[in-house]
Amino acid sequence: MVLYLPFGAVTGFVTVALTFLATKHGLSIKEAALLPAASLLSQWLKWLWAPAVDATLTPKRWYLIGIAASALGVLVLAATPMTEDTLPLLVAVVAISSLLRTFVGMALESMVAALTPKSDQGRVSAWFQVGNLGGAGLGGGLGLTLLETLAEPWMAGAILAGLFCLCALALFAVPAVAAHRVVGGPLAAIKGVVKDVSRLARTKSGLLVTLLCFLPFGTGAGQGVLTQGTVAELWNATSSHVALVQGYTAAVVTAAGCFAGGWMCTRVTPRRSYIVSALLLALVSAAMAVIPTNVASYVVGNLTYAFVVGLAYATWTTAVFEAMGARSAATKYTIFASLSNFPNWWLGMVLGIVADDHGPLAMLATEASIGIAAVVVFVIGSRLIARTRIPNELVES
Numbered sequence: 001m002v003l004y005l006p007f008g009a010v011t012g013f014v015t016v017a018l019t020f021l022a023t024k025h026g027l028s029i030k031e032a033a034l035l036p037a038a039s040l041l042s043q044w045l046k047w048l049w050a051p052a053v054d055a056t057l058t059p060k061r062w063y064l065i066g067i068a069a070s071a072l073g074v075l076v077l078a079a080t081p082m083t084e085d086t087l088p089l090l091v092a093v094v095a096i097s098s099l100l101r102t103f104v105g106m107a108l109e110s111m112v113a114a115l116t117p118k119s120d121q122g123r124v125s126a127w128f129q130v131g132n133l134g135g136a137g138l139g140g141g142l143g144l145t146l147l148e149t150l151a152e153p154w155m156a157g158a159i160l161a162g163l164f165c166l167c168a169l170a171l172f173a174v175p176a177v178a179a180h181r182v183v184g185g186p187l188a189a190i191k192g193v194v195k196d197v198s199r200l201a202r203t204k205s206g207l208l209v210t211l212l213c214f215l216p217f218g219t220g221a222g223q224g225v226l227t228q229g230t231v232a233e234l235w236n237a238t239s240s241h242v243a244l245v246q247g248y249t250a251a252v253v254t255a256a257g258c259f260a261g262g263w264m265c266t267r268v269t270p271r272r273s274y275i276v277s278a279l280l281l282a283l284v285s286a287a288m289a290v291i292p293t294n295v296a297s298y299v300v301g302n303l304t305y306a307f308v309v310g311l312a313y314a315t316w317t318t319a320v321f322e323a324m325g326a327r328s329a330a331t332k333y334t335i336f337a338s339l340s341n342f343p344n345w346w347l348g349m350v351l352g353i354v355a356d357d358h359g360p361l362a363m364l365a366t367e368a369s370i371g372i373a374a375v376v377v378f379v380i381g382s383r384l385i386a387r388t389r390i391p392n393e394l395v396e397s
Contacts, residue, residue: 001127001128001130001131001134002131002167002170003063003104003108003131003167003168003170003171003174004104004105004108004128004131004132004135005131005134005135005138005164005167006067006070006071006101006104006135006163006164006167006168007066007070007101007104007105007108007131007132007135008131008132008133008134008135008136008137008138008139009074009135009136009138009139009143009160009163009164010039010070010073010074010097010098010101010139011039011132011135011136011139012135012136012137012138012139012140012141012143012246013074013077013078013139013140013143013160014035014036014038014039014077014094014098015035015036015039015136015140015223015224015227016136016137016139016140016141016143016144016227016242016243016246017139017140017143017144017147017156018035018077018082018090018094018143019032019033019035019036019224019227019228020144020227020228020229020232020239020242020246021082021144021147021229022035022082022228022229023228023229023230023231024229025082025083026083026084027082027084027087028356029225029228029230029231029352029355029356030352030353030356031084031087032228032352033224033225033348033349033351033352033353034087034091035090035091035094036224036348037345037348037349037352038091038092038094038095038098039094039095039098040098040341040344040345040348046099046102046106046334046337046338049102050106050334050335053103053106053107053110053334054110058176058177058178059106059107059108059110059111059177060107060111060171060174060176060177061107062103062106062107063103063104063107063108063168063171064168064171065100065103066100066101066102066103066104066105066106066107067104067164067165067167067168069097069100069101069103070097070100070101070104070161070164071160071161071162071164071165072097072161073093073096073097073098073100073101074097074143074157074160074161074164075154075157075158075160075161076093076097076157077090077093077094077097077157078143078147078153078154078155078156078157078158078160079153079154079157080093081153102334105334105337106333106334108128109333109334109337110177111174111177112124112128112321113321113333114177115174115175115177116321118322121265121318121321121322122262122263122265122266122270122314122318123262124262124321125258125261125262125265125314125315125317125318125321126258126259126261126262126263126314127258127262128314128317129258129261129310129313129314129317130254130255130258130259130310132313133251133254133255133257133258133306133309133310133313134251134252134254134255134258135251136251136254137246137249137250137251137252137254137306138251139160140227140243140246140250141243141244141246141249141250141251142160143156143160144239144242144243145243146159146160148239202390203323203390204385204386204388204390205322205323206323207385207390208271208323208382208385209271209319209320209323209336210336210339211378211381211382211385212271212274212316212319212340212378213336213337213339213340213342213343214339214342214343215343215374215375215377215378216343216344216346216347216370216371216374217278217279217281217282217370217371217372217374217375217378218274218277218278218281218309218312218313218316218371219312219340219343219344219347219348220281220305220309220312220313220344221343221344221347221348221351221367222285222305222351222363222364222367223246223302223305223306223309224348224351224352225348225351225352225355225360225363226246226302226305226360227242227246229242231355231360232298234293234359234360234361235293235294235295235297235298236293236294236295236298237295237298237299241295241298241299244299245298245299245302245303245306246302246306249303250302250303250306253303253306253307253310254306254307254309254310255310256307256310257306257307257308257309257310257311257312257314258310258311258313258314259310259314260307260310260311260314261273261277261310261311261312261313261314261315261318262314262318264276264277264311264315265314265315265318265319270315270316270318270319270322271319271382273315273318273319274312274315274316274319275375275378275379276315277308277311277312277315277316278312278371278374278375279371279372279375280308280311280312281305281308281309281312281371282367282368282369282371282372282375283368284301284304284305284308285305285364285365285367285368285371286364286365286368287301288301288305288361288364289361289362289364289365289368290361293361316340320333320336320337321333347367347370350366351363351366351367354366
């Protein structure tokens, strides 16, 4: 959890702190949506460089590289003025820092897969996503508070960067995990990684998890729009309310959702648990679209949304770890994570456009409708996969 906090905090700083301030600085909802979209862009392309993490340096060394890049990125973002003229620069910095922070996630995913017995995958997935989503809440809430209260914006970035480096001290508590090296050097190692991934793709569990990743449900994409200042005004919510429901309190509520998701996976299969979570998230969006628009409904609705997002992410993570095995873990997990970020990316853009053209309530109704339709598609797809003769699970030699 501690090691993954910086990864989530960078996301929160962009999607909560910077996104809220964007519309306050004269940017439109569509323009503000470019910031979280730029963050997600590299996340669904990161499978391209994941084999290098498996085949070269140790996970701990890759982690330190990612932490240093994350700290520098958040410092630059905080120090850059937010105007229409600087928006292209901000988008570029968000994209580059997001790309480099992928090394934090890949390194930790390798360590988790190598060190976690199957019986503990649900609990570890919960803590893993507490670091991710709870970190996003802390990074967003703390980042927004610091940006609005400190004398200079760069100071907020410097404080967050220092906290990221402190999190890296937790590496001393983690056993060493070797790189995926084989006879023949890095090229042969990468070929071995590709072979491991192709074997996973020829299993029912691998195909089912892939289908989960492609479908736009359980993403939490609506949060990026609900954070924006002009959107929050529909509910008469202020920056304090946004920092509360998308920051500090959201971190605790999302963590509770992650633990609930980990517990659910010990009672119900992870894939079914994720489908239940996705349906619940669609219902929350639908409810927010029809209940009265006031501060109380904004706070309660967003916190409920945050809880179910935690539920969805923890159950999704457990489903992935269950399917992929320990070999070439950075690449396999990254492929699934990249695929899942693609619907999150395009759905976030679509919801931003709908909110700008038709209002936030139409955006929430759209998210709910797409989520329910995606569940129906998964049910049909899973039945078709079940009829095939390929193996159910990956068996590693």
